[in-house]
Amino acid sequence: MPELPEVETMARDLHKRVRGRTVVGVTVHKPDVLRGATPRKLQRVLVGRRIVRVWRRAKLAVIDFDSGARVAVQPRFTGSFVVERSGRGADQYCTLHLALDDGRRLHYRDVRRLGTFQLFTPKEFEAYVSKLGPEPLEAGFTGDWLYELLQRSIRPVKPLIMDQHRLAGVGNIYASEALWRAKIDPSRSARTVSRKEAELLRDAIVSVLGESIELRGTTIRDYAEGAFADKLDAYNRAGEPCRRCGTRIVLTHAIDGRATYFCPRCQR
DNA sequence: AATCGTTCCTGATAGC
DNA sequence: TGCTATCAGGAACGAT
Structure with missing residues (x-):
């Protein structure tokens, strides 16, 4: 069950693998993990956008796009990322994927689907994270x-x-x-x-x-x-x-x- | 404002 | 063996 250290690990790993890649397609198999967007809207907002950074806030893995759009993934219990060459490595638990410009796919995989994949505008994201407590590994936590x-x-x-x-x-x-x-x-x-x-x-x-x-x-x-x-x-x-x-x-x-x-x- | 109960989901496990 | 019931758990939400 991913908490701060596990989500930090997921975000760092994903950052290394997909930073700089541009999304060329969006496929949603299980729409119930989506928040803040329909599959159609997710596609409209993300296709053509470049991933500039993957990082962590609280237990969220956050994907920043060059347009300012952000996706916050809450893995909860069984959520994880899978990056693969088209065809191999994905299974029935892969709920959606972003096709990348180098031929790989970034899947969000979640067996129980209690996790969420949420699309934010910059303003919405700011409103959301402003309600969270401080980061325990930052200076204000005394x-x-x-x-x-x-x-x-x-x-x-x-x-x-x-x-x-x-x-x-x-x-x-x-x-x-x-x-x-x-x-x-x-x-x-x-x-x-x-x-x-x-x-x-x-x-x-x-x-x-x-x-x-x-x-x-x-x-x-x-x-x-x-x-x-x-x-x-x-x-x-x-x-x-x-x-x-x-x-x-x-x-x-x-x-x-x-x-x-x-x-x-x-x-x- | 703070706190509490309910809900979401499915694989693993226990019990018969 | 094969079935059913129970459990795990973060956080949004509504109720108090």
Whole structure:
């Protein structure tokens, strides 16, 4: 399930492969992944346009075109990109593709189709991203800023740091990991987190995301890239010993109905 | 304004 | 063996 490190990896890889290419055709097989455009409109807006950059914001892979148009892809669970020479490498899960001027095709592939492929004008894109929280790997994300955010909410700290409108890019895996590193119980009301703990949590979020990007993300279930799965301390380790204290890691669904992994002894 | 419940989708898995 | 039921999960949306 792609979160910030996985989408960063997807965007960097795609940038290297398609930057500078011009779209010569658009084919949509599964229109339900489209947002903001019909297949006809997508074709009208993108054909003849050159891809100038592929980058990431929050958990979105963003494709910039020379006209200023942008496509934001939300892979959610099973979305991915496939770039191939016409004919080979595509399957029934490829929902749409952009034909490129060098004969290759850029496919958006999505088994469950909970992901989205959204066309924006520059103004629409700006309005959308302005509602997202800050990027945790950029300068504004400090311990003081996080402390102030946590102070304003009575919600459990884990869903709060996963709220994309508060902080961008952190999902279920890295929330569990960061809280384990910071020794904070995921169910604690956000406002009970001290300034010192907020500083530790900030550092944990930055370090876990950075280390995962270096390993190209976490391969678990749907997302099939990256070696960070071996480095997980909490997520997906139910019943296994905590690497700090040896206590068995607990899996609970009591917080927002989401799988949450934590050490009941050293996370307080 | 903040928070909560519902919905989208299909492969993998469990249970009979 | 082959069927059915259950589960996973991010975020938009409507309701409170």
